[in-house]
Amino acid sequence: MKIFSAEQIYKADKATLEKQDISSEELMERAATQMFNWMHVRMQGAPVKIHLFCGIGNNGGDGIALARHLFEHGYDIAVYVVKYSDKRSNDFLVNLERLKDRKIWPVFLDDKSDLPNISQDDIIVDAVFGIGLNRTPDDWVTKLISHLNDSKAFILAVDIPSGLFTNCVPENLDSVIKANYVLSFQVPKLVFFLPQTGVFVEQWEVLDIGLDSEFLMKEETEYDLIAKSEVLQFYRPRTKYSHKGTYGHALIVGGSYGKIGAVTLSSKAALKSGSGLVTTYIPECGYQILQTSVPEIMVLTNGKTSLETIDFDIKPTVVGIGMGMGIGERTAKALTEFLKVNKLPLVLDADALNILSKNKESLKYLPEESILTPHPKELERLIGKWKDDFDKLKKVKAFSKKYKTIIIIKGAHTITFYQGKGYINTTGNPGMATAGSGDTLTGVITGLIAQGYTNMQAAIFGVYLHGKSGDLALEKTGYQSLVASDIINGLGQAFIDLFKVPEQVSEQQEEDKKENVK
Ligand SMILES: NC(=O)C1=CN([C@@H]2O[C@H](COP(=O)(O)OP(=O)(O)OC[C@H]3O[C@@H](n4cnc5c(N)ncnc54)[C@H](OP(=O)(O)O)[C@@H]3O)[C@@H](O)[C@H]2O)[C@H](O)CC1
Numbered sequence: 001m002k003i004f005s006a007e008q009i010y011k012a013d014k015a016t017l018e019k020q021d022i023s024s025e026e027l028m029e030r031a032a033t034q035m036f037n038w039m040h041v042r043m044q045g046a047p048v049k050i051h052l053f054c055g056i057g058n059n060g061g062d063g064i065a066l067a068r069h070l071f072e073h074g075y076d077i078a079v080y081v082v083k084y085s086d087k088r089s090n091d092f093l094v095n096l097e098r099l100k101d102r103k104i105w106p107v108f109l110d111d112k113s114d115l116p117n118i119s120q121d122d123i124i125v126d127a128v129f130g131i132g133l134n135r136t137p138d139d140w141v142t143k144l145i146s147h148l149n150d151s152k153a154f155i156l157a158v159d160i161p162s163g164l165f166t167n168c169v170p171e172n173l174d175s176v177i178k179a180n181y182v183l184s185f186q187v188p189k190l191v192f193f194l195p196q197t198g199v200f201v202e203q204w205e206v207l208d209i210g211l212d213s214e215f216l217m218k219e220e221t222e223y224d225l226i227a228k229s230e231v232l233q234f235y236r237p238r239t240k241y242s243h244k245g246t247y248g249h250a251l252i253v254g255g256s257y258g259k260i261g262a263v264t265l266s267s268k269a270a271l272k273s274g275s276g277l278v279t280t281y282i283p284e285c286g287y288q289i290l291q292t293s294v295p296e297i298m299v300l301t302n303g304k305t306s307l308e309t310i311d312f313d314i315k316p317t318v319v320g321i322g323m324g325m326g327i328g329e330r331t332a333k334a335l336t337e338f339l340k341v342n343k344l345p346l347v348l349d350a351d352a353l354n355i356l357s358k359n360k361e362s363l364k365y366l367p368e369e370s371i372l373t374p375h376p377k378e379l380e381r382l383i384g385k386w387k388d389d390f391d392k393l394k395k396v397k398a399f400s401k402k403y404k405t406i407i408i409i410k411g412a413h414t415i416t417f418y419q420g421k422g423y424i425n426t427t428g429n430p431g432m433a434t435a436g437s438g439d440t441l442t443g444v445i446t447g448l449i450a451q452g453y454t455n456m457q458a459a460i461f462g463v464y465l466h467g468k469s470g471d472l473a474l475e476k477t478g479y480q481s482l483v484a485s486d487i488i489n490g491l492g493q494a495f496i497d498l499f500k501v502p503e504q505v506s507e508q509q510e511e512d513k514k515e516n517v518k
């Protein structure tokens with residue numbers, strides 16, 4: 001799914017109005033109807049107080065139009081207009097008149113108004129600001145927003161939590177609504193997926209308001225959201241007359257005394273993600289550990305307790321390197337020397353990245369499209385400190401462009417970055433914040449490249465599979481007990497899950513939905 005910027009959404013609006021020959025007010029009516037249906041299906045007329053806080057722009061207009069639908073279906077509503085500006089959007093005014101025609105009089109709030117009473121059992125609809133927010137809200141609006149957050153009532157945000165910008169991190173986080181649920185029109189917003197701003201979005205869902213499909217399809221975006229349908233197109237089925245040679249040979253390089261587990265996990269993950277052969281290149285101290293714990297894997301050794309040279313006479317398809325490798329002088333030199341002569345595709349993790357951070361001139365030896373999988377600290381060593389999430393994205397983009405590398409920013413929503421574009425993953429969970437989880441990811445990606453996926457496909461698909469496997473494992477382990485081995489063991493189910501059809505909405509449910517619109 002594409003993630004549009006605010007400018008692109010306004011462009012999509014314009015294209016839709018022209019193409020479908022409808023007015024902007026009709027588009028607003030679609031948005032309000034969709035939100036009403038969403039609420040009505042869940043609330044079934046429940047006598048819960050619904051407080052609708054509406055701004056004076058189109059986000060506010062959406063809220064006012066929703067209030068009308070709720071009123072007409074007998075819901076107990078209170079409508080507030082937050083007068084943060086003297087301006088009024090046209091569609092807001094049209095809908096305000098329609099509400100007044102039905103004898104509903106909103107409470108107008110300004111800097112002198114008392115804060116309204118809200119019980120924690122009530123529902124708040126947040127339609128104060130939408131994607132048009134362009135400056136920090138005034139203090140009194142911030143106070144109102146904090147008051148709504150403190151009420152403990154369930155907050156349903158219209159399009160985007162009020163106070164969140166679409167393209168930067170707010171200066172004052174008290175001015176942002178903490179939404180329990182966001183109903184976002186047509187496309188999710190980038191800020192839903194970044195650590196500093198994503199915390200304001202507990203859950204989100206996209207409502208289809210019928211924006212022009214041709215525009216949506218053609219418009220190029222800076223970010224894409226990656227879910228099952230996006231990765232399915234990469235999947236390479238196995239053919240009957242194939243053999244293990246068809247699926248490549250992954251070489252996993254790393255390990256040092258006390259850190260053989262890291263390479264063991266990567267090697268096993270490469271095997272379990274489908275690499276035909278896997279060889280692990282480790283210091284001697286790891287030989288028995290590897291051979292005993294993963295008998296399917298071949299082992300080459302060098303150095304006693306850490307790698308001293310990286311030099312092999314096998315012909316692997318791809319090399320995954322760095323896990324548990326250490327950053328000792330000899331190992332660092334071995335890596336640099338290896339990079340100077342290497343022509344194979346590379347996945348670099350952990351200490352390989354730490355060594356490169358200290359010798360940035362060696363980055364020039366990386367083949368194009370090498371994959372770097374840093375965790376936040378490793379990323380900081382590579383690109384320097386960042387001011388906030390947007391600054392981080394900017395720096396990653398510049399780094400990836402300069403060195404022509406694919407960078408995987410690991411996090412709750414891992415982002416794979418290449419050629420100025422970010423691919424945001426949707427699988428995974430906090431249980432995966434555990435030792436060895438990253439080593440496993442490197443193994444999965446290396447294993448996918450071995451069997452013929454392009455580096456970009458392997459990066460995006462690998463991140464997805466790794467997260468999915470963690471999600472499936474979670475069902476058995478819970479968050480605390482999920483360990484990296486569970487992620488490896490769940491990989492098979494993650495592949496199988498690709499072909500599970502999502503539950504279909506029954507015809508009756510569809511009928512009920514239509515009935516509710518009437
Ligand atoms: N295609 C769609 O997704 C549709 C979305 N809809 C809804 O429309 C909003 C966006 O509406 P818009 O009117 O553009 O913007 P807002 O409602 O967010 O803001 C209104 C104006 O408020 C001013 N502003 C911005 N920041 C502040 C501030 N801190 N304090 C005071 N005022 C502020 C700004 O105007 P200025 O001229 O004063 O700069 C805003 O324009 C979208 O989110 C959806 O909810 C449509 O209903 C259907 C199509």
Ligand SMILES: [K+]
Nearest residue numbers: 126129160162
């Ligand atoms: K909002």
